[in-house]
Amino acid sequence: MANVTVIGAQWGDEGKGKIVDWLASRADAVVRFQGGHNAGHTLVVGDQTYKLSLLPSGIVTGTLSIVGNGVVLDPWHLKEEVAKLEGQGVAITPDNFAIADNCPLILPLHRDLDGLREAAAGKGKIGTTGRGIGPAYEDKVGRRAIRVCDLAHLDSLEPQLDRLCAHHDALRAGFDEAPVDRAKLVEELREVADFVLQFAQPVWKRLKKVRKAGARILFEGAQGVLLDVDHGTYPFVTSSNTVSGTAASGSGLGPNSTGFVLGIVKAYTTRVGSGPFPTELDDADGQRLGERGHEFGTVTGRQRRCGWFDAVLVRQSCAISGVTGIALTKVDVLDGFETVRICTGYRLRGKIMDYYPSHSADQAEVEPIYEEMDGWQETTAGARSWADLPANAIKYIQRIQELIETPVALVSTSPQRDDTILVRDPFED
Ligand code: GDP
Ligand code: IMO
Ligand code: MG
Secondary structure (H helix, E strand, O other): OOOEEEEEEEOOOOOOHHHHHHHOOOOOEEEEEOOOOOEEEEEEEEEEEEOOOOOOHHHHHEEEEEEOEEEOOOOHHHHHHHHHHHOOOOOOOOOEEEEEOEEEEEOHHHHHHHHHHHHHHHHHHHOOOOOOHHHHHHHHHOOOEEHHHHHHHHHHHHHHHHHHHHHHHHHHOOOOOOOOOHHHHHHHHHHHHHHHOOOOOOHHHHHHHHOOOOOOOOEEEOOOOHHHHOEEEEEEEOOOOOOOOOOOOOOOOOOOHHOEEEEEOOOOOOOOOOOOOOOOOOOOOHHHHHHHHHOOEEEEEEOOOOOOEEEHHHHHHHHOOOOOOOEOHHHHHHOOOOEEEEEEEEEEEEEEEEEOOHHHHHHHHHHHEEEEEEEOOOOOOOOOOHOOOHHHHHHHHHHHHHOOOOOEEEEOOOEEOOOOOOOOOOOOO
């Protein structure tokens, strides 16, 4: 039985949520394996719009949804998001939702530190979502995290708090901040503990059972390969590995479980937050992409930076993440452009490059080399088969496929769940 791993192949917001929701009805379980509530996945089903940050997108179809150990979990945010979704008529119970009991928690002190650092960094800031993601991952790796399973042992938390606060109080002092209020923290954890614990379990065991029964697992990545802490535009990245391999370590299944790797790719490029962006447009075309694509962050409401499709970056992401096929999204946003451009290489101090260099100064300096194609005046919005696409749109998609050396498995033509063209079913072996 094939599993499918969905990952973003650019700087996030490629439309992962829409595609995961579309695939979820064919899956038996949907698993988030990294990131946290920095993600913002938008699903549009009829006249309902669902915005998910922490919950796996499978929850909307009622598919078993799992938060894996690789995620950092803000328990208060979880409670709010569950309440919000329930308010939209989505049932969330221990039968259809589980959380890894070894997930590290995001605490208020992580959010504090994220904000303090960003404010102090001035122009050099990362432009984080301010949700405490980086500091929470630091504490996990620093072996001082409070985890979901600790919520069942709050009476014996003192030694862990000693470790955690020794670290944070020193940092806070550097920002002229008061030490952590330990009593308040424990009290707040107590208030939320039972709510979280009803879903907590060793999910590796649940997934083992699911797998043994021959069920199909859909892994839902957050962010994108260019925000990966190793492979992305460091230091302007998030603090987790966003590549496909993390699906295994972040859920408690082996590397042979990831199956078909579906890279989600936007038909142009966007980025939110600071950092290099070779094809960024600060002209009327960029503005048009942003307006037509409604490019505003789901989490922070920030305007996303927009630019032409960068085939060099996506080819690199597909290679690094072992992408089997891509879902090309938001093709409809390009409708009506006289001409469209694709970046096929870079020029760096007179040298031609066919990859994105690692050093941040080089990343900032590369100049894109463009190929221009005729656009299309017809609408592709809502197309559900190749036959509905104008010839120039097909040419554009085929050229992308060629340049990124990876086949197109799906094409998305609107935010709506079913406005999707299936070329190759990723669940078929
Ligand atoms: P994610 O973080 O990768 O899940 O993506 P976001 O949800 O943050 O951003 C993608 C946005 O584009 C959402 O508002 C989607 O509803 C929308 N979207 C997804 N696919 C398409 C598409 O094919 N066409 C258009 N016009 N919008 C799309
Ligand atoms: P989805 O899953 C786009 C960006 C932030 C910032 C950097 C670090 O919706 O695609 P962090 O808060 O993670 O420490 O911020 O990463 N970022 C995203 N950009 N989509 C996302 O998620 C993102 N999650 C984080 O803007 O530049
Ligand atoms: Mg998003």
